[in-house]
Amino acid sequence: MILILSANTMGIALPATEILGTGIELAYLLAASLFILGLKKLGSPATARQGNMTAAVGMLIAVVATLLNQSVLNYQMILVGIIIGSIIGAIAAKKVAMTAMPQMVGIFNGLGGAASALVAVGEYFRVLNGSGAVSVDAGITTMLGVLIGGVTLTGSLIAFAKLQGIMTGSPITFPLQQPVNFLLVAGFLAGSIYFLFTPQNTILFLGLVAVSLLLGVLFVIPIGGADMPVVVSLLNSYSGLAASAAGFILMNNMLIISGALVGASGLILTQIMCKAMNRSLTNVLFSAFGTGESAGGAAIAGGSTSQKVVHRVEAEEGAMMLGYARSVVIVPGYGMAVAQAQHSVRELTDYLERLGVEVKYAIHPVAGRMPGHMNVLLAEANVPYTQLYDMDDINPEFDQTDVALVIGANDVVNPAARDSQSSPIYGMPILEVDRAKHTIVIKRSLSTGFAGIDNELFYKDKTMMLFGSAKDMVAQLVAEVKQL
Amino acid sequence: MILILSANTMGIALPATEILGTGIELAYLLAASLFILGLKKLGSPATARQGNMTAAVGMLIAVVATLLNQSVLNYQMILVGIIIGSIIGAIAAKKVAMTAMPQMVGIFNGLGGAASALVAVGEYFRVLNGSGAVSVDAGITTMLGVLIGGVTLTGSLIAFAKLQGIMTGSPITFPLQQPVNFLLVAGFLAGSIYFLFTPQNTILFLGLVAVSLLLGVLFVIPIGGADMPVVVSLLNSYSGLAASAAGFILMNNMLIISGALVGASGLILTQIMCKAMNRSLTNVLFSAFGTGESAGGAAIAGGSTSQKVVHRVEAEEGAMMLGYARSVVIVPGYGMAVAQAQHSVRELTDYLERLGVEVKYAIHPVAGRMPGHMNVLLAEANVPYTQLYDMDDINPEFDQTDVALVIGANDVVNPAARDSQSSPIYGMPILEVDRAKHTIVIKRSLSTGFAGIDNELFYKDKTMMLFGSAKDMVAQLVAEVKQL
Amino acid sequence: MAAGLLTGFVVFVLASFVGVEVINKVPPTLHTPLMSGANAISGIAVVGALLVAGAQDWNITIALGLFAVVLATINVVGGFLVTDRMLQMFKKKEVKA
Amino acid sequence: MAAGLLTGFVVFVLASFVGVEVINKVPPTLHTPLMSGANAISGIAVVGALLVAGAQDWNITIALGLFAVVLATINVVGGFLVTDRMLQMFKKKEVKA
Ligand SMILES: NC(=O)c1ccc[n+]([C@@H]2O[C@H](COP(=O)([O-])OP(=O)(O)OC[C@H]3O[C@@H](n4cnc5c(N)ncnc54)[C@H](OP(=O)(O)O)[C@@H]3O)[C@@H](O)[C@H]2O)c1
């Protein structure tokens, strides 16, 4: 509690402080409640935006309340800090492209984790330079804060680098990797325990900080770039836990509550993603799986496709098929995101509808690279969400669909997931476009998606490949459809 | 927290106590979590029973943990108390009839409230005889405990008496009732405030206890017997709050948590009932409305029905209509509960189905006297719940229904709620049996239901009245249907 | 307001949130069992009673405490048993449906 | 374990329950905004940072604290703004749908 803290910092808690302290505590409770309500409102598109505002207000209240705390004195510096942070944050938020969301969340995450870690370190030094006596409780919570915060920081940075393409997406492995990691973890534990008895040992402390930072790196590098969204969401929950840890260190309930909320949400989203990919979290984290487009993709494609025949089609013919169809289902995937083709797709839909074609969008839960990725992009392009259909709703309809138009999607429409036990993605629910009368697939080549496995769909008789970047191809289709 | 409490009681907290105390606290947290999980499981018929068990286990853990507390010494007495309580409780639970559920919950409620109040009083005297210094905080929480606990106790007892028919169901009103109540409340507040400054004043304290008990009585007597279920559920939430108050007095988090859980559930159920009756809570509490079958019913019926014609029907003819119908919808109501006719109804259904009649049950959310009352009774009679349909699902089907068989239901099928603005129940959603080709209504007379208003349905041409107690009439129907 | 009371309040608010979220998910079918189940939980006051009745020496507090123990126990035991009785039926039904 | 820490733990568990209940209700459509929204909330660490950076005198703790303030603020402000940007689209869409 603040009372306790201010007691720590100033040695005494004046009655005046007490009243103020109570006020602050209540403000904190209000803030926490606003977070909860905000998250609740985030549950429906109608209220989501308002929900985000609500949470933001809660944050404002929390900050103001904190600034009123007696123990907070050097406002000038703090305000400067806040202003700098706000500016950077605002600019980042304005600039980022919708497709770069995972990176964005990733990097923000890292900063949050870093902050929590810094709080732990700072508090440690304060106590050290102050009373000097670090209680066991304080020691434990401090170590927790350092560990979680540190891992979140470096882990997120690596994830960012991979998603941004600054570093290779393919898993980085080295001999004895697991043993090394294991030793480091064991070392950290041993060190922390020793630290609890010799809390004055600053060198040891900094050493432990370094180890936790290193752990973050080692934790993420062996994971394939395409699995980064899962990692990001997991780290998101870590950053929450880090905040909670900070809360324990400062005995601040609101930090604990908010942290727990974020922790829960991160974990749940991670689960959802794993389930939709039908892989276990451990598999994602330790199997050096998803090799990312770049690497594995081309290779496999080159190998296996040579023999089989592919039916190619040009924009003109494709446009004919679409224009004269009764029903078209559009299946967007990561490719549409990369190509930023959502606006042209929207345009295409409009023209088709003018021709009396019934157009629906089939959204796979893990199409793209974040949960709900496609929804966000299509929303950006003003596609009414009444037109978006979940996997379970649309799959039965493919039988009556004339043309399924797959735009930059691959794994989520890979029949192997349904048919071949051997496939690594076997069992992952897919959009069954191969049930449609005709399927047009827009992608640049025959190379694979993030799962790095070849896709039978491309070689079926009913399938026609329209090779090229999603943006150009869709644009061409639009041009052609206009003619009809 | 226990630590604090044992500190209170024994003046000191030994390190040994501390470790034990921690253990107890964790046990409490576990117990609270089990309560939450239990309530979650209560959310689906499949897991409900298990959920109840889970909660019970939580309770066991809580009790055992408490007995381990240093400050608990005279086990003999306590065990005696527990045993006596268990025996009484067990017997009561075995004996009670399913139709008497509201009373049962009501009386249990009262006991819970009483316990909380006693805790508050007892703790007051302990502090008084001990240090003698009652802090303001303690004073406030104690008063809260006494007030909520007291009101819950006497209020529940009155509710019980009304439901059990020990005292008249019709609202008891006396001149200046509201002013008197208001004065009492004001008096209690003034008294409590004064008490905070003179906590040694035992007389005043006992006086306040008395007032809160009196308030409970005055709060419930003006409410009609038929509204008692609402009152019971409201008092249920009070008893939760009382437990929370006790938690604040003893600084025991688990009491606070469990209390809050119960408080929330009680409030929500109350809301649901009010909504289903389309009345505001204030209206239920302060308008001396539902006059209960006995009172208002007959009167009105006598008055208004004389002119209108009623189509009577005997069991034989009724059986014909049912037996030769394609589809029959059974609408059970409070009458079925009173008559304990659910088993015969089940029997009737079986025979009808043997004749190839499609039989469905239409369940109104507030049919009977407790939410979900009908579901429980029909469950008791082994009606598969796949046969039970909610209002919204079944209403559209009445148009295609050959015969709607209304068994002891009245208000929930009263067309006035849909058609006549003037009606007190106007706007309450109803089961639209009058849409069916034919409607057979089983009840003993033309008298009204708990809302005490006449029912147009009985006088429609398509409606046939089968007068008599639900049990006999259904039995006769069964006998007749067997013949077919 | 004492820190302890404050935290108590925080806990109370959080627990209420949990309660609302959980209870709102319960379907009408189960409202009666829910009602009596929750009622049984409210018997948690027994813990308070035990703490008050705990002290060794014999005085008014203990007497009140013991009485509270009896009442609360009735609430707890009776409540859980009667709820179970109700739910047993639901179970039966399920087996058969 | 100190009483304070214990209560902290209680609060943590309760908050987790609330989190799970609330988040599980969010539909896939909103998972990305939820992710970044939650991320913004995790910037609450800013409060911790402020408390640590608060003291008047100038030392390592303050320096670390101030740095933490900057980072956390980026997380908070950026997070909420970007979430709002995403949700704005949903709003737009709704108006049109
Ligand atoms: N959504 C999530 O939360 C999440 C999280 C983690 C992992 N994942 C995984 O990500 C995958 C998503 O499946 P998906 O089908 O949406 O994507 P995908 O399987 O990764 O396939 C994307 C395809 O788009 C094509 N493409 C790339 N750039 C393009 C461009 N500019 N124009 C046209 N095509 C382009 C690529 O083929 P070419 O190179 O031939 O063009 C690639 O095969 C799933 O395996 C899922 O498990 C999703």
Ligand SMILES: NC(=O)c1ccc[n+]([C@@H]2O[C@H](COP(=O)([O-])OP(=O)(O)OC[C@H]3O[C@@H](n4cnc5c(N)ncnc54)[C@H](OP(=O)(O)O)[C@@H]3O)[C@@H](O)[C@H]2O)c1
């Ligand atoms: N479910 C809840 O949670 C709840 C809570 C509070 C209030 N309520 C209210 O209770 C009412 C429930 O509606 P309802 O239609 O179920 O019941 P109702 O409107 O109270 O009508 C019950 C009818 O059953 C008949 N009846 C009584 N004993 C009978 C017997 N032995 N055999 C045959 N019939 C008998 C009575 O008519 P005769 O005397 O002519 O036989 C009476 O008209 C609603 O108004 C609701 O708002 C419900």
